[in-house]
Amino acid sequence: MADAAPIPLGLIESLRSARRICVFSGAGMSAESGVPTFRDALTGLWERFDAERLATPEAFHRDPSLVWGWYEWRRMKMRLAQPHAGHRALAGLERRAAQLTVITQNVDDLHERAGNTNVLHLHGSLEATRCVRCAAPFALPADIPQEPEGGRRIEPPRCASCGGRVRPGVVWFGESLPMPILQPAHDAAAACDVWITVGTSGLVYPAAELPLVAARAGATLVQINPLPTPLDAHYDHVLSGTAAQCLPELFA
Ligand code: BV8
Ligand code: ZN
Numbered sequence: 001m002a003d004a005a006p007i008p009l010g011l012i013e014s015l016r017s018a019r020r021i022c023v024f025s026g027a028g029m030s031a032e033s034g035v036p037t038f039r040d041a042l043t044g045l046w047e048r049f050d051a052e053r054l055a056t057p058e059a060f061h062r063d064p065s066l067v068w069g070w071y072e073w074r075r076m077k078m079r080l081a082q083p084h085a086g087h088r089a090l091a092g093l094e095r096r097a098a099q100l101t102v103i104t105q106n107v108d109d110l111h112e113r114a115g116n117t118n119v120l121h122l123h124g125s126l127e128a129t130r131c132v133r134c135a136a137p138f139a140l141p142a143d144i145p146q147e148p149e150g151g152r153r154i155e156p157p158r159c160a161s162c163g164g165r166v167r168p169g170v171v172w173f174g175e176s177l178p179m180p181i182l183q184p185a186h187d188a189a190a191a192c193d194v195w196i197t198v199g200t201s202g203l204v205y206p207a208a209e210l211p212l213v214a215a216r217a218g219a220t221l222v223q224i225n226p227l228p229t230p231l232d233a234h235y236d237h238v239l240s241g242t243a244a245q246c247l248p249e250l251f252a
Helices: 009-017 057-062 064-080 085-096 110-114 179-191 207-216 243-250
Strands: 020-025 099-104 119-121 124-131 166-170 194-198 220-224 237-239
Touching: 009 220, 009 243, 020 085, 020 179, 020 207, 057 064, 064 124, 064 166, 085 099, 085 110, 085 243, 099 179, 119 179, 179 207, 194 207, 194 243, 207 220, 220 243
Parallel strands: 020 099, 020 194, 099 119, 194 220, 220 237
Antiparallel strands: 124 166
């Protein structure tokens, strides 16, 4: 990976004086921990699938054990992963900043495992599973899921209360984001001094709207991504680098 571009001095100054900071993370935030990005989560056994078609209620209804197998594989990758220097930089920032809100599209728990406590999961969590029929939470076994022997399909567990099928606790395409999460995320975007987006292609809505809410409210916008994204023009600073390179530099 090429070295990250130097951080502009003016940006370091504005970060030091910021009282309310929002960090908006996507799948690229977890890439250096070994968790495949959303579009890369279809390598190997999954390479012939399209994430946007697999991460839907229709796909789960049509082939529950294929979809459950994909999530078990992703949960295995997450539980084997460790937070990297970028996650730790954000945990350190939370201890120093007046107010830091992490708004993540990710369904892994790496921000929390690094030590951040104020984390809003817009798209749910791989660790939260519930019954499709009665919505009772289902406690997953603590051990690391094993790579399905050769195949991909794993029959989803059944709810102890009503026998209904258990589903992943994520927000699928076509499902609404939970307002108890989306509203505080929107409010934090509208009130922050600095908004930092890290590791997202900016393609998924309504999450992709949030940086524009911060921009309209007059915040300084920073984009961290090794590649250009369609929303770069809305940013005051575009840092061409990775999460593990740029975040420790910003918040050393
Ligand atoms: C909804 C959980 C109402 C599941 C996910 C306008 C308004 C509202 C809705 C829509 C709209 N337009 C279209 C829609 C529909 C749809 C949508 O947005 N479609 C897209 C594809 C066009 N949105 C919805 O359906 C949402 N629901 O709006 O409800 C409704 C109700 C009924 C009918 C209609 C509407 C629900 C969206 C939530 C979907 N669930 N996740 C799961 O994980 O399995 S989204 C999924 O994509 C992940 O959460 C992921 O985080 C997210 C976004 O992807 P990215 O995070 O950006 O990841 P990606 O791989 O794309 O990119 C990685 C980036 O990292 C790259 O830029 C790369 O360069 C960079 N990178 C790589 N390495 C590094 C790095 N950066 C830094 N460091 C590195 N080392
Ligand atoms: Zn049930």
